[in-house]
Amino acid sequence: MIQTALNNAGAYLIDSNGNNDFFIQLIENSTYYAAQVDVNPTPTSIGSYTAPPSGVYSSGGSGLPSTARVPRLIIDNSKFGEVIGYSSGQYPSSSSTVAASFLSDLSPQVNPVSAYVVRCSLINNSFTAPRDILTVFNSQGMEAGQLIAYQPNEFSWMHVNDGSYATITITIVDQLERFVRFSDPNVLISLIFRQKK
Secondary structure, eight states: OHHHHHHHHTOOEEOTTSOEEOSEEEEEETTTTEEEEEEOOOOSSOTTOBOOSSSTTSTTSSOSOSSOOOOOEEEOOHHHHHHHTOOSEEESSSOOOSOEEEEOSSOOOSSOOOOEEEEETTEEOTTSSSTTEEEEEOOTTOOTTSOOOOOOSSOOOOEEOSSOOSOOOEEEEETTSOBOOOSOSOOOOOOOOOOOO
16 A cells, blocks of 8 residues: 555665665554554665656656655544554654654554344344344455355254245344445345244
C-alpha cells in the first residue's frame, strides 16, 4: 500500500540489483500481533543507486533531500489508523535522521469481521441464543479478497419450527449482528432435511 504510492510518486531509488528501494515500509509483526513501520534515512546523493525514470527522486523531479531524514507516516484519519493499527499521530513524532521502527499501538483491524453467523428462519436451535443460529464460521486461512469456502466436518441436525412455510430466510451477520455485505453475487448454501427420528 505505502510502496505502491511511493512507486507512483517516484519516491524510491533503484539498487544495483534493479530492485526498488523504499525508505519506509509497513509490515506485519506476528510476534507482537501488531503492524510495524520501519523508516530509514533517505540518502542525500545518488551513490550506487539509480534514479527512477520519473517522479520525486528522478532527474526531472525535486531530487534527493539535502539532509538524510527519515520519512514520516502521518495518520490523520482515526478510521484508517484502526485498519493498520495506529492511533492518529506522526511516526516518528518529529523530524529525525535516525533509522527507527514503530510498533502499532492498536491491533490492526484489516478485516473487522471475526465471525460470520448464519441464521435461518426455520431453525429452532436449543443450544444457541438467538435460537435461529444455523452455524458460525470465520475466514481463517483466507486472505482479503479471497473466496470464503466453509464446509463443516459433519452435519449439524437441528429442529425445525412446527408449521408450514412458503419461504426460508437465511441471513449472514457478523459477530456484532451487522449484516455482512458480500461482493460476490454467487452464494451457495446447502440445507439437508430429514424426518425426525
